[in-house]
Amino acid sequence: MLTYDLKKAPGLPLYESLYRHIRSDILSGALPAGQKLPSKRALAAHLEVSKITVEAAYAQLLSEGFITAREKVGYFVEAVVTHQPHAPTPVPDLPEPPPQGVDLTGGGPGKFPFSVWSRLQREVMLDYGETLLRPLPNQGLLSLRRAITDHLAAFRDMTISPENILIGAGTDFLYNLLIQLLGRDKLYATEDPGYGKIQKIYAAGGARCTPIPMDGDGPIPSALGDAQVLHISPSHHFPTGQVMPMQRRLELLSWAAQGDNWIIEDDYDSEFRFHSRPKPAMHTLDRHGRVIYMNTFSKSLAPSIRISYMVLPTALMTVFRQKLGFNSCTVPSFEQYTLERFLSRGHFEKHINRMRKYYKNQRDRLLDLLDHSPIRDHITILEQDAGLHFLLKVDTQLDDPALLSRCADAGIRIHSLSHYYHGPVPEDARHTLIVNYDRLTDDDLHQLQTILQHQTFPRGEGGPP
Amino acid sequence: MLTYDLKKAPGLPLYESLYRHIRSDILSGALPAGQKLPSKRALAAHLEVSKITVEAAYAQLLSEGFITAREKVGYFVEAVVTHQPHAPTPVPDLPEPPPQGVDLTGGGPGKFPFSVWSRLQREVMLDYGETLLRPLPNQGLLSLRRAITDHLAAFRDMTISPENILIGAGTDFLYNLLIQLLGRDKLYATEDPGYGKIQKIYAAGGARCTPIPMDGDGPIPSALGDAQVLHISPSHHFPTGQVMPMQRRLELLSWAAQGDNWIIEDDYDSEFRFHSRPKPAMHTLDRHGRVIYMNTFSKSLAPSIRISYMVLPTALMTVFRQKLGFNSCTVPSFEQYTLERFLSRGHFEKHINRMRKYYKNQRDRLLDLLDHSPIRDHITILEQDAGLHFLLKVDTQLDDPALLSRCADAGIRIHSLSHYYHGPVPEDARHTLIVNYDRLTDDDLHQLQTILQHQTFPRGEGGPP
Numbered sequence: 001m002l003t004y005d006l007k008k009a010p011g012l013p014l015y016e017s018l019y020r021h022i023r024s025d026i027l028s029g030a031l032p033a034g035q036k037l038p039s040k041r042a043l044a045a046h047l048e049v050s051k052i053t054v055e056a057a058y059a060q061l062l063s064e065g066f067i068t069a070r071e072k073v074g075y076f077v078e079a080v081v082t083h084q085p086h087a088p089t090p091v092p093d094l095p096e097p098p099p100q101g102v103d104l105t106g107g108g109p110g111k112f113p114f115s116v117w118s119r120l121q122r123e124v125m126l127d128y129g130e131t132l133l134r135p136l137p138n139q140g141l142l143s144l145r146r147a148i149t150d151h152l153a154a155f156r157d158m159t160i161s162p163e164n165i166l167i168g169a170g171t172d173f174l175y176n177l178l179i180q181l182l183g184r185d186k187l188y189a190t191e192d193p194g195y196g197k198i199q200k201i202y203a204a205g206g207a208r209c210t211p212i213p214m215d216g217d218g219p220i221p222s223a224l225g226d227a228q229v230l231h232i233s234p235s236h237h238f239p240t241g242q243v244m245p246m247q248r249r250l251e252l253l254s255w256a257a258q259g260d261n262w263i264i265e266d267d268y269d270s271e272f273r274f275h276s277r278p279k280p281a282m283h284t285l286d287r288h289g290r291v292i293y294m295n296t297f298s299k300s301l302a303p304s305i306r307i308s309y310m311v312l313p314t315a316l317m318t319v320f321r322q323k324l325g326f327n328s329c330t331v332p333s334f335e336q337y338t339l340e341r342f343l344s345r346g347h348f349e350k351h352i353n354r355m356r357k358y359y360k361n362q363r364d365r366l367l368d369l370l371d372h373s374p375i376r377d378h379i380t381i382l383e384q385d386a387g388l389h390f391l392l393k394v395d396t397q398l399d400d401p402a403l404l405s406r407c408a409d410a411g412i413r414i415h416s417l418s419h420y421y422h423g424p425v426p427e428d429a430r431h432t433l434i435v436n437y438d439r440l441t442d443d444d445l446h447q448l449q450t451i452l453q454h455q456t457f458p459r460g461e462g463g464p465p
Numbered sequence: 466m467l468t469y470d471l472k473k474a475p476g477l478p479l480y481e482s483l484y485r486h487i488r489s490d491i492l493s494g495a496l497p498a499g500q501k502l503p504s505k506r507a508l509a510a511h512l513e514v515s516k517i518t519v520e521a522a523y524a525q526l527l528s529e530g531f532i533t534a535r536e537k538v539g540y541f542v543e544a545v546v547t548h549q550p551h552a553p554t555p556v557p558d559l560p561e562p563p564p565q566g567v568d569l570t571g572g573g574p575g576k577f578p579f580s581v582w583s584r585l586q587r588e589v590m591l592d593y594g595e596t597l598l599r600p601l602p603n604q605g606l607l608s609l610r611r612a613i614t615d616h617l618a619a620f621r622d623m624t625i626s627p628e629n630i631l632i633g634a635g636t637d638f639l640y641n642l643l644i645q646l647l648g649r650d651k652l653y654a655t656e657d658p659g660y661g662k663i664q665k666i667y668a669a670g671g672a673r674c675t676p677i678p679m680d681g682d683g684p685i686p687s688a689l690g691d692a693q694v695l696h697i698s699p700s701h702h703f704p705t706g707q708v709m710p711m712q713r714r715l716e717l718l719s720w721a722a723q724g725d726n727w728i729i730e731d732d733y734d735s736e737f738r739f740h741s742r743p744k745p746a747m748h749t750l751d752r753h754g755r756v757i758y759m760n761t762f763s764k765s766l767a768p769s770i771r772i773s774y775m776v777l778p779t780a781l782m783t784v785f786r787q788k789l790g791f792n793s794c795t796v797p798s799f800e801q802y803t804l805e806r807f808l809s810r811g812h813f814e815k816h817i818n819r820m821r822k823y824y825k826n827q828r829d830r831l832l833d834l835l836d837h838s839p840i841r842d843h844i845t846i847l848e849q850d851a852g853l854h855f856l857l858k859v860d861t862q863l864d865d866p867a868l869l870s871r872c873a874d875a876g877i878r879i880h881s882l883s884h885y886y887h888g889p890v891p892e893d894a895r896h897t898l899i900v901n902y903d904r905l906t907d908d909d910l911h912q913l914q915t916i917l918q919h920q921t922f923p924r925g926e927g928g929p930p
Contacts, residue, residue, distance in 0.1 A: 020622070027749070065711025112598050118590045121799075125583045133577050133767040157485070169634040169771070169795035176641060180669045197791050204645045204789060206671040246530025279529055284492070303600040304798035306634070324669060326662050330634035333769040334586075335797055 001038055001046045014049055015056035022057065026066050026077055037067060037075040101411035102444045102451070106389060106436030111358060112302045113351050117342065124337045132337065136329045140167025140309070141336040147343040148309055155349075156270070156281050158293070164317050169306040169330035171266070171296050172201055177327070178292065178310070179205040181320055182229055182262055189227035191219055193239055193420035193429070198231060211422035218244040221251050229262045230255075235270035235278050239420045239434045241384040241391065249282050256290035267295045271352045272359060272388055289313035297339060300352065307331050307339055359388055362437050365445055373452040388438035391417060394431045403431065410451050466503055466511045479514055480521035487522065491531050491542055502532060502540040566876035567909045567916070571854060571901030576823060577767045578816050582807065589802045597802065601794045605632025605774070606801040612808040613774055620814075621735070621746050623758070629782050634771040634795035636731070636761050637666055642792070643757065643775070644670040646785055647694055647727055654692035656684055658704055658885035658894070663696060676887035683709040686716050694727045695720075700735040700743050704885045704899045706849040706856065714747050721755035728756045733764050736817045737824060737853055754778035762804060765817065772796050772804055824853055827902050830910055838917040853903035856882060859896045868896065875916050 004021040006014050025031040037043070040058060044051040058075055061067045067075045124132070139145065145162035152158040168174045175198070179188075184206040190198050192211035202209040210227060212219040219232060230252065234244035256263045263282060270278045283293040296308035312320060342348055370376060370392075382391035396403060400416045407414050417432040418425040469486040471479050490496040502508070505523060509516040523540055526532045532540045589597070604610065610627035617623040633639045640663070644653075649672040655663050657676035667674040675692060677684040684697060695717065699709035721728045728747065735743045748758040761773035777785060807813055835841060835857075847856035861868060865881045872879050882897040883890040 023622075023745075065715070107600070112595070114595055114598070121590065122587065125586065130577070130579055133579070133769050135572070135768040157488070169638070170793050172792055173634070173638065173795055180671075184671050200791050206645075206649050250530070280488075298793075302598040303793070304598050306793070306795055306797050326665050327637055328635050328763075328768070328771070330638055330771055330795055332771050332797065332800055335799070 002043060004047065006047060006049065013056075015053045015060070018047070018049070018053060018057040019060045022061060023066055026061075031077050033077050035077045036073075037077070039074060101413055102447050103439065104412060104414040104433075104435050104437070107303070107439050111355060113347060113354075116347050117338065120338050120341045120345075120347075121334070124334065124341065128337055132333050134333070136333050136336065138325060138327055138329045139163075139165065140329050140331060141333060141340065144336045144340040144343075145309075147340045151343050151348065152311075156267070156278070156284070158281060158284055158311075160283075160311050164311050164314060165309055166312055166317070166320065167307065167309045167329060167331055167336065169308070170298060171268075171294060171308045172197075173330055174294060174308055174310050175201045175264075176205045177320075177324065178264065179207045180324055181312075181316060184208075186228040187226050188229045188231060189219070189224060190231045191233070191237060192422045193417065194422075195238060196420070196422070199422070202231075213423060214240070214242070216242070217248040218242065219252070221248075221255055224255060227261070228259070229264065231264040231266065232282075233266040233268065234282055235267050236272075238269075239389070239391070239415075239417055241382070241389065243279055243384055246279070249285060253282065253286055253288075253290070256286075257288040261290065263291045265291050265293050267293060268299050269388065270295070271300055272356060283311060286313075289315055292316065300348075300355075305335065305339075307335060359438065362440050362445075363390070366435070366437050366440065366448075369445060369449055369452070373449070375452055382432070389434055389436040392433045392435050394433065396431050398431070400430060403433070407433070411447070412451065467508060469512065471512060471514065478521075480518045480525070483512070483514070483518060483522040484525045487526060488529075488531055491526075496542050498542050500542045501538075502542065504539060566878055567913050568904065569877060569879040569898075569900050569902070572768070572904050576820060578812060578819075581812050582803065585803050585806045585810075585812075586799070589799065589806065593802055597798050599798070601798050601801065603790060603792050603794045604628075604630065605794050605796060606798060606805065609801045609805040609808075610774075612805045616808050616813065617776075621732070621743070621749070623746060623749055623776075625748075625776050629776050629779060630774055631777055631782070631785065632772065632774045632794060632796055632801065634773070635763060636733075636759060636773045637662075638795055639759060639773055639775050640666045640729075641670050642785075642789065643729065644672045645789055646777075646781060649673075651693040652691050653694045653696060654684070654689060655696045656698070656702060657887045658882065659887075660703060661885070661887075664887070667696075678888060679705070679707070681707070682713040683707060684717070686713075686720055689720060692726070693724070694729065696729040696731065698731040698733065699747055700732050701737075703734075704854070704856070704880075704882055706847070706854065708744055708849055711744070714744075714750060718747065718751055718753075718755070721751075722753040726755065730756050730758050732758060732760045734853065735760070736765055737821060748776060751778075754780055757781065765813075765820075770800065770804075772800060824903065827905050827910075828855070831900070831902050831905065831913075834910060834914055834917070838914070840917055847897070854899055854901040857898045857900050859898065861896050863896070865895060868898070872898070876912070877916065 002022065002025075004018065006017045006021075012020075022031065022037075031037075037058070038046065040051050040054040044054045047054075058067065062069060062075075066078055068078055069075050142162060144167065145165040148165055149160055149162045152160060166174070166177070168177065179202065186207065188202045188207045188209045189212045190202070190209060192213050194211070199209050199211065210225070212223050212227070212230070214220065214237075218234065218237070219230065224230065232244070232252070234249055236243060252263060255261060263286075265282045267281055270281070281293060283291045290313065292313065293311040294308065295310075298305055298308060367381065370379065370381070378395045380393040380395075382393055394403060398406065400418045404414065404416055415434050417429045417434055420434075421429065467487065467490075469483065471482045471486075477485075487496065487502075496502075502523070503511065505516050505519040509519045512519075523532065527534060527540075531543055533543055534540050607627060609632065610630040613630055613632075614625055614627045617625060631639070631642070633642065644667065649670065651672065653667045653672045653674045654677045655667070655674060657678050659676070664674050664676065675690070677688050677692065677695070679685065679702075683699065683702070684695065689695065697709070697717070699714060701708065717728060720726060728751075730747045732746055735746070746758060748756045755778065757778065758776040759773065760775075763770055763773060832846065835844065835846070843860045845858040845860075847858055859868060863871065865883045869879065869881055880899050882894050882899055885899075886894065
């Protein structure tokens, strides 16, 4: 006879507790297919519950097909669902990066104006209350789009309308939306060298993607071939650090305008320059509505804040509203209201200015450390005034994998320039390390100093570290 | 001579102010291409600034290609960039829905436990502090995935691992990820009738999509044809309200297992049933790892909270990590920590119970109102115990557009069942309205009563309202 302790689930009706026990036994196979269940009266007596309880439990099992009733014979376990699916094998969670050693691979600003942000969050909660629950326009909160418009006018001399701004949960998401908007029948060109992730996103989105080789000014226009969409970061190219000169910008704009092509201008990190103003965004120079401007706050504020945006030319925004207007906005309203205040009250500007000083200081200390280290005669610093990294060319006969392996052995996590090439790596891009100092701590600087002091330089082999 | 008031921009260096003025004039065309600029000395004297200021401004303009220098002749405006791009024509912002009249088109829960949520937000801010800034695993916060695992175990009898959960900013986003994961070469089948939006999302994602006709039990297996992915909502189909019986579930599971096919089980709204427990999720019955379970908190909490999730079979999760692991998580960590507490402290359960009572009361009042209205002999209520709507069949000779137009004239916003058909509308699906009562207010009920009292029923025409 089925024996269950029905008192063990307080708050659950008895019949439901009984139903769950029997169902669980059917799914686990403890009650095999074809097995006859006890009569309602007998089970009720055995479990010391009312017959109604058993009736209700059997009725539920019947209605869900776990048992069948044969008239005047009784209830039987159904044949079809005999055992519970195997619990899936756990796949290990993504590991945290190892804390030891010096990490020069970057990872976005580590300093965030947390107290200001929290204060604004509390204010937003008090001031807006249940307004925060209203569905948002799918382009994002109008007041945030206005704040971004003002920000772009003040910092990038851009004259745009909030109507052209589309807010989304990260640039990955926006790239996917762009593929849907521009079409996956087009050929998308990306910079080579460049972030491999961008190619992966376009490919996963179903678009054909081709890397375009760069010269000292940027992607080479004559190499564009059949490409119809060009993804670039003219204000600050990663990893070379190049800033695209005006002439190349105009050439690419002319390519876009004449061939019904599109330029996606990724302007991330344009905030961080130490000596001069950033060059104007290509969007400012675009007289034909062919440039899609993109930027993100995940990079300039914190990676856990997922707010990016793009500025669509009016014709494209019209197509978006017609074809893709069914998409809901992916950023919670609470974060949008908070960022709106953060921008419009000048906190973002202050934050960027503070970070600029902080980064410049870290960079200067790092350069000074290198300049006073035993490896100083074996390295050359290549730097343009953009972004939060510089290139470190090493005078060595080691190939890049061996060089990186030496770094790793010494406790330094770092990438090489060659790592970012899709096509062949030019000779002058070899033996070159990318030094990201955006999350370099004081402790890192001390560690690095110690590491470099103890580095030996075997003759003939050339290089450090 | 160029005349600018350089004092008007406090905080800006003089050279930068001058640079901006000249650049603005070049972009607007006030300084036409080819125009010679005044010499540095002359402009400095004219503007009463130092020559160094003018030099710095000209240097910036030179470096950005706005002007060129001809040796011993002077500086000239560049020919290429002659005027600022036209500011894009503003497209009107999305209109708010009109506030007057009675809205029976639905729109998700209107009542949200705002004070509890705010309190948890404040707690999270205090307790986690800068931890909130750390990048998250791309599947979402582990503690939130654990809380969802516990929730699914308690409410849906589902035995899963947090490792199989993927959190994203809304189901639209997750559908797109699924297309990337399963492939857009597959044929995706959706329920007909059903939400048109789902078809649009798959089509925009580049997947082929086909509507599958339904009988009284759900999508007809023999109509699946070449489909390889089936998107269904077995716990509560919209708009028919159907709950899929066990036998059809097993048939579809067998289709999935035998043909290397996939089932996407959209379980939204399964929380809201008034009389019986929801049927077990198909995921529970899936012994071959072919069911992808999806649900969202945007629907059960508030549309402005963009948190949805899916449970991937282990094999698919492995593919996700290999092929799409570069995607960043789209939900901000702050919202994830807050939801984690909301779930694990039992607030979600309380909220759902409260809402269930509230909805049941609104439904009962609405049914009572209809039952005492002059139209009571002209209507039939079709209802299954699921979701937050019922069907109202009208005895009328009006066709559906005319019926809806009569409703609109009377001040009632409502959809017809026929609106949700992709293929031909069966005869018995005509003259049927979908009554969503999820955001029905007391005021709506009063308005509706007044509208129905004043409704006249012309003979021969049959129907109201």
